[in-house]
Amino acid sequence: MEKTLPFTAEQISEWTNQYPTPFYVYDEAGIRKTVSDVYKAFAWNKGFRECFAVKATPTPAILRLLADMDCGADCSSIPEIVLAAGSGISGQRIMFTSNETSAAEYRTARENGAIINLDDITQIENLENACGIPETVCCRYNPGQFSYATNAIMGHMYDTKFGMKKEQLFEALRTLKEKGAEHMGIHAMLASCSLEQGYYPALARELFGLVLEIREALGITLSFVDMAGGIGIPYRPEENPIDIITAGEGVRQAYEEMLRPKGIELPLYTEMGRFITGPHGYLLTTVVGKKHIWKEYVGVDASPADLMRPAMYGAYHHITVAGKENLPAEQTVDVVGALCENNDKFAIDRPLPQTEIGDVLVLHDAGAHGHAMGYNYNGRLRCAEYLLQEDGNLKLIRRAQTMSDYFATLDVDPEFHFE
Numbered sequence: 001m002e003k004t005l006p007f008t009a010e011q012i013s014e015w016t017n018q019y020p021t022p023f024y025v026y027d028e029a030g031i032r033k034t035v036s037d038v039y040k041a042f043a044w045n046k047g048f049r050e051c052f053a054v055k056a057t058p059t060p061a062i063l064r065l066l067a068d069m070d071c072g073a074d075c076s077s078i079p080e081i082v083l084a085a086g087s088g089i090s091g092q093r094i095m096f097t098s099n100e101t102s103a104a105e106y107r108t109a110r111e112n113g114a115i116i117n118l119d120d121i122t123q124i125e126n127l128e129n130a131c132g133i134p135e136t137v138c139c140r141y142n143p144g145q146f147s148y149a150t151n152a153i154m155g156h157m158y159d160t161k162f163g164m165k166k167e168q169l170f171e172a173l174r175t176l177k178e179k180g181a182e183h184m185g186i187h188a189m190l191a192s193c194s195l196e197q198g199y200y201p202a203l204a205r206e207l208f209g210l211v212l213e214i215r216e217a218l219g220i221t222l223s224f225v226d227m228a229g230g231i232g233i234p235y236r237p238e239e240n241p242i243d244i245i246t247a248g249e250g251v252r253q254a255y256e257e258m259l260r261p262k263g264i265e266l267p268l269y270t271e272m273g274r275f276i277t278g279p280h281g282y283l284l285t286t287v288v289g290k291k292h293i294w295k296e297y298v299g300v301d302a303s304p305a306d307l308m309r310p311a312m313y314g315a316y317h318h319i320t321v322a323g324k325e326n327l328p329a330e331q332t333v334d335v336v337g338a339l340c341e342n343n344d345k346f347a348i349d350r351p352l353p354q355t356e357i358g359d360v361l362v363l364h365d366a367g368a369h370g371h372a373m374g375y376n377y378n379g380r381l382r383c384a385e386y387l388l389q390e391d392g393n394l395k396l397i398r399r400a401q402t403m404s405d406y407f408a409t410l411d412v413d414p415e416f417h418f419e
Ligand SMILES: *Cc1c(COP(=O)(O)O)cnc(C)c1O
Pocket: 053, 055, 056, 074, 097, 189, 192, 193, 228, 229, 230, 231, 271, 272, 273, 274, 275, 368
């Protein structure tokens, strides 16, 4: 898919003249369009809800606009629950999907009325001891083998730490029912960043098959099915986006064939993060150096502390040189930041138009798992986030970190002073 920007080079220079780079810009109109497509795709399913994976973009202004579009939230820690609740997403609109969960986390989830999604059968006892078994509860499934999982970041399901085996899942549901649970659901996330059009439909068939087996074997009719996230986005220009309408139609067919004839009606949930905000976030960074040694380097003022995915997974993020969109890519460069780490490369051997110091580079598809993964290595302070509102105005939604923020936890050390 061709990589374009929802703003102009003039807007970029207007912004970078006012605000220091690097910073993130999220496109509200783009996010709203994607959410509305998701709800269209599943409009046939009564009670459908997208529970946005908060870890992807844990920024209240983004969560509020998702809440405004009827989204829930998928959380896995106390601060994520607090973020969701503080952004207008509460009660059963919060899915709490955690691992190696503490009693305090279960209690907070329960106090907030979240749906707790148990990762393992051994967690039933922990949950019960922490806060009792709620009326509504979910169990996470790991089938071991699933055809669409093998080519994704998550890899083979035998190797993934999440969820329960089938026998355990059945045992867990039986136990939960005995202990008073009345509304139960199942959850599975069997891919990460999947661009397979058939992933959701195949997952739906897997889960709907379980729904039928569970009713048959345990006499339990499940109350919901959560297909989680894992839907990818085309980071590379040669990749194609998932057509969510078609994917939703594939899920509908599975539902009509498998559940409806048995008289089962249940709401579906999704927990997409990347698909919702990923394509609509951009990291703007300024060229601060050019270096020619054994290779050509373009140095920028952002680093993996702002966007870790390239350094961590070798992930591709498309780069546009602002104002040079139509110039030929005449140079092949590594785009690097200031970290004292050689994996600090946003791009390796990337063809780009000739760049000069002061040019602004826009890194595409940084809206999910981007700013969120930021860290402070090398004393790098985390950058600001802005929302490009539908009215065309840019609004600061998270300021950049200051040194005081960075040193805040050193308040225990009275001998440390800084100015
Ligand atoms: C990370 C995660 C998601 C979202 O994943 P994306 O790749 O952003 O769609 C959804 N559900 C759970 C349980 C997750 O851990």
